[in-house]
Amino acid sequence: MVDRSQRATARKATTLKQLAAHVGVHVSTVSRALNPETRNLIGPEVAKRVLAAANELGYVPNSMAAALRTGQSRTVGILIPDLMNPVFPPFIRGIQDTLDGAGYTAIIANSDGDKDYERVIVQKMQARFVAGLIMATALYRDDPAVGECIEKGIPVVLINRGVDNREISAVVSDDGAGIAAAVEHLVRLGHRRIAHAAGPPETYTGMMRRRAFLNAMQASGLPADEDLIVFASGYTVPAGREALAALLERGKPFSALIAANDQLALGALDGLAEAGLRVPRDVSLVGFNDMPLVDRIDPPLTTLRIQHYEMGAEAARILLDELADPQRDRRTVMLEPQLIVRGSTAPAT
Amino acid sequence: MVDRSQRATARKATTLKQLAAHVGVHVSTVSRALNPETRNLIGPEVAKRVLAAANELGYVPNSMAAALRTGQSRTVGILIPDLMNPVFPPFIRGIQDTLDGAGYTAIIANSDGDKDYERVIVQKMQARFVAGLIMATALYRDDPAVGECIEKGIPVVLINRGVDNREISAVVSDDGAGIAAAVEHLVRLGHRRIAHAAGPPETYTGMMRRRAFLNAMQASGLPADEDLIVFASGYTVPAGREALAALLERGKPFSALIAANDQLALGALDGLAEAGLRVPRDVSLVGFNDMPLVDRIDPPLTTLRIQHYEMGAEAARILLDELADPQRDRRTVMLEPQLIVRGSTAPAT
DNA sequence: AGCCTTTTCGCAATCGTTTGCACGTGCTAG
DNA sequence: CTAGCACGTGCAAACGATTGCGAAAAGGCT
CATH class of the missing domain: 3.40.50.2300 (Response regulator)
Known part of the structure; x- marks a missing residue:
């Protein structure tokens, strides 16, 4: 049998007032003694007694009351x-x-x-x-x-x-630098027709990375073909799959794909597999975020690690x-x- | 130039008192009108006016004050x-x-x-x-x-x-049922020498799953050899690698391993690879938790999904x-x- | 010794809500 | 016709901490 009465009454929580009574000073004195900012306003001997009592009674300040009073x-x-x-x-x-x-x-x-x-x-x-x-x-x-x-x-x-x-x-x-590094990496590997699975157009990262992609392509002297950019409907695996399907639908060939996000990359991976395309043999794939475990999937995902x-x-x-x-x-x-x-x-x- | 004075003064936050003044009643009346529990104590017409005013002024109750007063x-x-x-x-x-x-x-x-x-x-x-x-x-x-x-x-x-x-x-x-299912699965595949990478002995799941493992082995009529159980030092990938190394050290042969956790399973996977053992050809491996993406690693991890x-x-x-x-x-x-x-x-x- | 400054502390108001109590209506019942 | 009741509302005291202000005590100076 559990002692329920005790369980119910155990709620104590010492207050400033009790502390003050215990030490024999006013609450305001206790308050000041406890606050390092104002402790110098209090006599060192009294401060010490207050601190000791606070420690003994296990005083923890009621942050609700403090918040109410100070507005913070x-x-x-x-x-x-x-x-x-x-x-x-x-x-x-x-x-x-x-x-x-x-x-x-x-x-x-x-x-x-x-x-x-x-x-x-x-x-x-x-x-x-x-x-x-x-x-x-x-x-x-x-x-x-x-x-x-x-x-x-x-x-x-x-x-x-x-x-x-x-x-x-x-x-x-720095999406600009990140995407540029990815493009540069792919270019160095000999890719010229690079596609981009962009994030939803209403998202910040979607827009930034897409723009960064266009800039990087241009900087590399490659055609920044709008037909090689698809917008995903969300940052999810299914959205990535759909985006890839839409991209294939267009019939424009590409040998590499930069996804705006690892989840999109995973979806694209699925979509490529369904289309009979192997990564990285037929298409190189790079993601964004370096999510946990993407280093252990098949194939391990090249991606941009963010300092989350x-x-x-x-x-x-x-x-x-x-x-x-x-x-x-x-x-x-x-x-x-x-x-x-x-x-x-x-x-x- | 940003208008900083406005930014500083913008802090308004209507209070009960202001609401009361606006409606022309006492704060207590407003309080009761706003609380569905006590609204029936207030005249319906007044209540309606209070609700309307609250809505108009965008009143949001100060939960700190309420918490202080009620202790909840x-x-x-x-x-x-x-x-x-x-x-x-x-x-x-x-x-x-x-x-x-x-x-x-x-x-x-x-x-x-x-x-x-x-x-x-x-x-x-x-x-x-x-x-x-x-x-x-x-x-x-x-x-x-x-x-x-x-x-x-x-x-x-x-x-x-x-x-x-x-x-x-x-x-x-239900660790008992989970581990039992895993053991049964392995037994059905023909495994008889099954090892267990247990979680740290001071953890609840570590102990429970270890005990469940022993029970399940016994129930299947298999030898529950303590030498085939290693304790990991933590629920981490490196700990799993170390645990597997310790297990191999003992020299007792096993054809399957149940890890107390997916991370341990991943570490064991690494350790097995280092030892030149292939999963699942040489050793079958099952994890616990069904973490995201373990379905996409190589090989996809057999594991116990819990209803997180x-x-x-x-x-x-x-x-x-x-x-x-x-x-x-x-x-x-x-x-x-x-x-x-x-x-x-x-x-x- | 008298006055002024500094230190140390108490007083009391305040933050915004909730709630027990009392007060005033208007109504019904006897 | 009045005692009594229900209903709707106001009053005021909390909850626990912070802080400006003032007062007392302590100390320094001429």
Whole structure:
């Protein structure tokens, strides 16, 4: 038999008042003694007694009360499309670890790509007093959620996506350099007819990488044929398969394909197999993101590795900076992706 | 030039008081009108006016204040070892989606397997007024964090791990049935000398699956040779490689290996390759978890799929139930894993 | 010794909500 | 016709921490 009465009464949680009574001073004194910023206002001997008592009684401050009083919850919100997409956990760890060091806590919300729901989330976040927001949602322009934040004056840092105006900080990876490296790699292998499976046109990465592809092709003196670019309907494996089918449908020959994303690359891989084309013998394939385990699939995927964790950490640092000084200039930092050459790319035949 | 003064002043956030002034009634009336539970105490016409005004002014309640007053934050904490381990995101999504429906929010913390830090996390959670905790950390017994929770009367639900006593609810997958299915599958393929790469002995899953392995072998009338069981030092790929090396060191022949985890299986795959053994020709291999992309590696991994998302959802449901009625009996629910047969298992030669 | 500065601490208001209680209507029933 | 009841609303006290202000004590200076 479990002792339920005890279980029910166990809820204690020492408060400032109790601590004050225990030490024999006023609550305000205890409060100041506990806060390193204000501790110098208190006599060293009293401060020591307070600290000791706090430690003894296992005092943990009630952050709700503090947040209510100060209007600062030491909480930031993270908004992503879907936690189960393996791209996001490293972002989040980077953010969390950095935030932790500054005494902040993150709350994470998934939007599943639903624009309207994103706004709802922002409101919920606001109700929870978030000091700021880090958004890794994919939309490019016309994003109501960021509009809501700007309007309400909530600091926002974008991650893995930019935005039109310069009112918002962002940390992105250098898609231009990444795609250029991929194109260069393929060109060096002798490929000339290179296709691109682009991400959805309404996404930031979709547009950026497509533009980067066109630029890189041009820089290499290759024809940047629009017919060799297909837009995927989403960043998923099935979308990649469909995109490849559409590409084949056009009848334009190509010996290499750069996908805007590893998932698209995997879908393309399936589509190529269905069409009787082997990778890399018939078509070389390069992805983007270096997801876990793509180094162990058959064939191992050549791809662009993004510094996911570091991007998250940087985004958090920027947000903390802007929280400390709201006047600070907004900035966009770019991190270099790295081309990881594996078995899915080979010399053109 | 950005208008910084506006940015600074934009922080408005309508409060109950402002709403009350706008409608011309007392704050308490507004509060009651807004709460569906108490709305019937208010005249229907007034209630309608309040609702309209709330909508118009975009009122969102300050959850900090509400939490402070009621002592209920509608927040639950999730404690996991590491978000970047692909096992956990589905758990978390399951939890979040279920919690969302009940108006709860989750805050996630990573312990990185550090026992002491886990306690710190529990304290931080407590300071944030969490109504309960869901813990997916791996430890079996002697876990200080759950002790802390029981002591403080914080409701806890364990996920993917059990605990000695019956004071805590848990949702786990049926390791016994899962391992039995794997053994049966291998036996049917003609294997008789089956080895097991067990998880660390201090983990719940490590112990359970090892015991399940012994039981299943016995049930199949096969020798359950302790020499064919190696403990890995962690649930990682390198640990799997080392475990396999240790197993080979013993010199006992085996034609099949069941790993306690997909990561261990991948490490074992590496180790086997190094030793010049091919999978599945020389050794059949089965993993546990069905991580993303293990269906696309070479060879595709036969593994046990556990219902990650559903387990998370169930854990959240249980916690919500216990929050609603603390007297409710604790329970342990078991979900069936499913054997997914792929290319890494083949008939014994 | 008297005055002024500094240090150390207490007082009390405040953040925005919730909720037990009391007060005032209008109504029904006896 | 009035006692009594239900209903709708206002009043005010919490919840626990922070902080400007003022007061007392301590110390330094001429």
